[in-house]
Amino acid sequence: MANHDIDITVSRGTVHALVGENGAGKSTLMKILYGMQKPDEGTIAVDGEQVSFGNPGDAIARGIGMVHQHFMLADYLTVLENVVLGSEKLYGIGDRARARIREISDAYGLGVRPDAMVEDLGVADRQRVEILKVLYRGARTLILDEPTAVLVPQEVDALFDNLRELKAEGLTVIFISHKLGEVLSVADEITVIRRGTTVGTADPAHTTTKQLAELMVGSELPSPETRESTVTDVPMLTVDDLRLTATDPDGVVRAVLDGVSFTIHKGEVLGIAGVEGNGQSELVDAIMGMRPLDTGVLTLDGADISRTATRKRREGGMAVIPEDRHRHGLLLEAPLWENRILGHVTERPNSKGAFLDLKAARADTERIVREYDVRTPGIEVTAASLSGGNQQKLIVGREMSHSPRLLIAAHPTRGVDVGAQAQIWDQIREARREGLAVLLISADLDELIGLSDTLRVMYRGRLVADADPATITPEELGSAMTGAAGGHLAAPAGADDTRAVNDPDGGEDR
Amino acid sequence: MRRVSKFAVACTVTAALAFTATACGDSSTEDTGSDKDQMKIGMAYDVGGRGDNSFNDSAARGLDKAKAEFDAETKELTAKSGETPADRETRLQSLAEGGFNPVVAVGFAYKDAIDKIAPKYPDVSFGLVDSVAEAKNVANIVFTEEQGSYLAGVAAALKSKDGQIGFIGGVDLPLIKKFAAGFQQGVLETNPKAKVQIQYLSTGSDLSGFGSPDKGKAAAKGMLDKGADVVFAAAGGSGAGSIEAVAGKPGAWSIGVDSDQAKDPALSKYAATILTSVVKNVDAGVYDLSKSVHDGKPLTGTQAYSLAKDGVSLTTTGDHLKDIQAKLDEAKKKIVDGTIKVKTTL
C-alpha cells in the first residue's frame, strides 16, 4: 500500500510544497491528483466541488496540469508544434496558436520562442516549454514533480521567479521536492509525507531545515534493535579503489564511481546511504559483474572476481535482491517456478548437467512459497499477478536458497507492505547470524540504521562519510547524504549544528 | 475459468460453423463438364502474366488469335514469385486434368515441370516456350534471339558514327546473354573497330532489372556519356527508360525489344529515335501449336522460330532502316543459309 490517510489542502494563489523521502508516496499522490491513478478511497475537491478523475484529460478539464520530471517533448518538432500537439482544437495550429503562446510567455515571463526547435533548447528552456504547454491547456493549478532536480542553481532561481509570477497571477502551484532549502525559499505552505501518509504541515517562515528533516524522516528509531554483533574478522567481499566511468549522451566521460573501497566481513551488514543516483546502482552492477570496471579489484572470499562473469559470481555464492525487481529480478510473464530458476539455472535443484530438472525446480518452488510465505494460489501463476511484497518474498526466498556468501540487497523492502517488510528484515538478520555478508543499499534511513553493522555514505560516486549505526541519527545521515557532511560522523555532532566536519577523504578505507 | 472456457468454446463453435458451412458439395471426381467438340487451350504464364507488355503478352496475343479463329475456350493461369517446382507442376496438371489441349507453358522455368507432367498425359499436347523438353507430346517453341540481335547489331554498326555502341540487359540470364552475344557479333563483324559496352541491370534471381525504367535510364545515360550513340536494351520494362534517355541525345538511336516499341503508346513519342525493335514472335509459336492441335496434327519436338521462319525479326516502323536495308538483307541471307553462324554465348 503506497498511500493511506493523506490529507492535504492547497489554497489558491499559493506555492504549496510536498516534501518527503524517496518512496514516501509523493509520486503516487501526484498521480492521483493528475488522474493517472485512482484512489481506493477518499475524495478530491477542486474549488469546493468534489471531483473524480478517470484520466489526465479529466484533470486538465478541471484546470490541473502537470509538469513531469522527465520532459515529454518531441525533439524534432518546434516549440509551437510541441505545445499544440494534442490540443489542436484550442487555438488551431497556426498563427493563432503562435500568438497565444507569445501571450502566455510574456504574461509569466517565460521567454519561450514558439519557432525554436526543441532539440536546440537547454534543460531549463525545455522545462519552461513544459510549463507553457500546461498553461496553454488552461491549467490554473500546476503540479511540478521535482522540477529542480535537473537544474543548476542559477536556473533554479529563475524557475522560482517564474513560479512567483504564476502565483501573482492567481495560479496555484504544487511543488514536489525533497530539497529542503529550496522548499523553504519558494513555498508558502509545506506538507510533509512519510511512509505514505501526511505527517504534518509546516509554515516556511517559522521552520528550519532541521525541523523539516525531522518531520520527513521521523524521529522513531527502527524496530527490533538486535545489536548483538555477529561481525567476524574474516573478509568476505573487499572492494579496492573501484572506478567506473560512463559516457553521457553528450559524449562526456564521467566517473560514476571513483575511489570506492570497503570490506564486508562474514556476518556483517554494510549499509550504504545516499540520495538516489549517486552511484549506488552502478556499485551494485559493478559488484555483480554487469559492468566492466575501469580500475579496482573485487575479492570475494579471497578470490579475485574483478573479471569474472556474472554467472560465475552468482555460482560462487553471490545473491542479489535487485533495486528494480521487475527489470532485474523477475520474468513477469513467466510462472513462478520459472522465476525460481532465474539466476540459478546452472545450480541444483534447477538443473542436472545441461538439462533442466523441472520436477525438482517445481518442488523447490513449492518449498519457497511455503517457507517464505509467498501468498499465491499456486506456482503456475505468472509473477506479474503477485503483489509487490509477495514478488519480493519470492526473490528473497530464491536468493537465500543457494547458501549465499554475499547478499547484495538493494532497497529490499521498497514498495513492500509492512508485514512483508518485517519478514524480509528477519530473514536478512538470520542469514547474517549464519555468517552471511550483506551489502545493504536503501533510501529508508530507518532500515539502514536498524540493520547495518557499519554505515557508509555515498555522494557523487564516492564514499564520503562513515558512521556507527549505534549512535547516528537519521538527520545526521540525511545531511551527509546531501554532501553537507563528510568524514567520520561522530555521535552527536553538535545539537544544533548538523554540519559535520567536511573531510572528503577521511572516511575511506585506503 | 468458466468464462475462459465459454470464450474458447464460442471460438471453436464459430470456427466449426465456418468450416462446415463451407465444406458442402462432397464431390470426389473432377467434373469438368467439357464439351468434346469445343477446343480448350490452357496457358500457364510465367511471373507477370498477361499484361506484362512483353514476353507473356506476346504469348497472350497468340492465344487470342487462336481463340477467335477456333472459337476455343481458354484458361490462363499465372506463376507467382517464390514458387517451388511443385507449384508449376500443379498448374500444368490442373490444366491437363481439366481437359485443356494444348497446354502451353510460357517460360523456361516450366521445363522440369513439363518433364514430369507431360509423360503422365500422353494424349495432351504440351507447348514449352524458350526451353527444350524430351517428352514426345511436347512442342518446344524456341527462338533464335541471337539471330535477330545479330541483325540489330549490323544495323547499329552501320548507323553509329564512331562505333561506340551500348547493350543493356535486364538480368544476366542466359536468355538475355543470347541477345548480347548475337548483337555483339553483328556489330563487330560489320565494323571490327566498333566497341560494344555491355551492362546488366540486375543479377541472378533478382529480376528487378526487367521492371525498373529508372535503372534502364541511368544505364543508358552512362553509356551515352561515354560516347555511345546506339543503345540496344533487352530489358523488358526497363527498356522504356533507356529509350527515353537516348531520345534526349541528338543523333543517337535506340533499339527496342520483344514488341515494336515505336508503336507502344507510351513510347511512340520517341519513335523518331527508335531505330528498330528486335521482335520475338511468341504469338506465332502459340498460334501454330493451337492450329496444329485443332487440325489433329499436333506439333512435337523442337520448333525453332528462327530468322528463316520469321520467328525473330526487325521492325521497320519509321523507315529508319531504309538506307541500310540491302546490307541487312544480305546478312539475313547469310544467316539463313548458314554462312554466318551466330553465337549464343559471349
Added chain:
Amino acid sequence: MKKFDKERLLLGIAAPLLAIVVAFLVTALVLAATGKAPFNAFGIMFDYGLKADSQVYILNKGTTYYLAGLAVAVGFRMNLFNIGVDGQYRLAAFFAAALGGALTLPGALQIPLIILTAMIVGAMWAGIAGVLKVTRGVSEVVSTIMLNAIATAIIGYLLQQGRLGHLDEAGTKISTTPLPESSRFFEFPTTPTPVWGFIVVAVVAGVAYWFALARTRFGFDLRTVGQSGSAAEASGVDVKKMVVTSMLISGAMAGLIGMPTLLNDSFEYSGDFPVGIGFTGIAIALLGRNHPVGIALGALLWAFLERGTGKLEFEGYDKEIVGVIQGVIVLCVVIAYEVVRRYGLKRQQSKVGAELAAQAARNSDQQEVSA
C-alpha cells in the same frame, strides 16, 4: 495448479482460431464486394484441399514452411527479428547444391554432407548479423535485410556458366550441376504422388527445437533474454553471446529450408529456386506463437491456402484472394494475440487476488495481502 496450464492452453488456442475466423469473415466480405459468392469459394478450397494429392502437396509444402517458421521462431524467442532467413536459406541451398553436384559419394555420406553444408552456410550468414549486433550495435533487422541483398548478388555472380552454373541444352536455364541419383532423399510411396522424406527431418527439427527451449539450460537462458534482457543480464546470462548463438542456430535452421526442395524435388539450384520463403516463415512463426506445434499448424494452413489458390484461379476467382486471406490472418493474429494476452494477464491477476482473499477469509487470518 494444473488448471492454470489448461487455461493457458485454451487462451493459446483461442487467439489463432479467432484470427482465422475473422480473417475468413473479412475475406468473405471482400469476395462479396467483388460480386462473387464467398462460401462457394471456400467450398471449392476445402473440397479441393482435402483430396489425396492436395494432402500430399500440403504436407510437402508444409515441410518447407515449417522449417522456415522454426528458423524465424528461434530468433523471435530471443526478441531477435531475423529478416534474413530468406537470404540465409537461399545461399545455403545454393552452396549445398553446388557441393552436392560436384561430388559423387554414396548417398549415406553425401546427403548428410549436403545438409550439413547448408546448415553451416546458413549459420555463418546469420552469424554475421549477430556479430555486427553485439560488436557494433547494428540492428539485426537492418543488417539481415542487407545480407539478403548481398546473398542474392553472390548467387547471381556464382550462378554463371564457367563458375558454378551449368547451362541447359536449350541455352535458357542456368543451374548448378544436378545432384547424382544417390543424393536424392527418400520418399514415402504414397499415391498419387509421394510424400517427401524430408518431413522426417522437419519433425526431428521441431522436437529438437521444443526440447532445447523447454528442457535445457541453454533454452532457459534464451527464453529469459527474450522475456527480459535486463533480467537475463542480471541473472548471469551473457546476452551478447546468446545473441550470436541464437543467430547461428536460426541461420542453421534456415539452412534446412531449401533442403526439401533440393533433395526431394529440384535436385539442383537454378534461377527459379523458390524465393521469399523466409518472409513466409515470419508469418508462420507469428501464427504459431513460436510454439513447435503451433508452427506446424500454421505451416499446414499456409500450404493449404496456397493449394486452394491454384484451384480458385482455375475456377475463375482472382488469385489475389488468397493473398488477402493470408495478409488478413497475419494482421488478425497479431491483434488477437495481444488482446488475448492482456486479457489473460488481467484475468489471472484478478483471479489470484480473489483466491487469496478467499483463502484469507477461510484462515480468518488477520494478515492482509497488499494490492
